Structures are given as structure tokens and as C-alpha cells.
Amino acid sequence: MLIGVCELLVYIPDCHSLKDKRSIISNIKLHLRKKYNISISEINHKNLWKKTTLAICCISDNRQIIDRTIDSLIKEIDNNPKIELINYQISTI
Secondary structure, eight states: OEEEEEEEEEEOTTOOSHHHHHHHHHHHHHHHHHHHOOEEEEEEOTTOSSEEEEEEEEEESOHHHHHHHHHHHHHHHHTOTTOEEEEEEEEEO
């Protein structure tokens, strides 16, 4: 069994309050959970309006599936007009 973990630092340019941020992030998390069957959580910068860190985790016995899933997630987040991907880090355990 392999575990793929990706930490994403994202910027939310059109966010004007924590309520806006939580709404945007909640919608993104819900969409990604449904589409990719992954675990996702906000792990850092919870009290900042325009920035957050998301952690994504997926489990498989095939590394190619993990790599494809994480690559697809990163592309989808990068193409989302509501947020800007600043940096990401991928690890497989």
C-alpha cells in the first residue's frame, strides 16, 4: 500500500473575509473529494484571509495511479479562477 501526500500553498485574491475564504475553500474541497475520492484538509494559515495550505492524501497499491491523481488535482487547482497555486510539495510513503 502506498500513500500519496500533496501540500498546496494557495492564494485567494478575491477574498475579503474569513467567511469568503471558508466558502471558497469548502466548495473546492467538496468538489475534489467527489471527483477524485481523496482526503483533503486545510492545515495551515486558517486565520489568514487570502492564503491557506491544503493537504491532499490518496491511497493505492499502484504508484502510477497516485501520481496521475495528484497531477490531475494540481492541474485542476491551478486552473481554478478563484485561487492561485503558489507552491506545492508531493511525497509518497
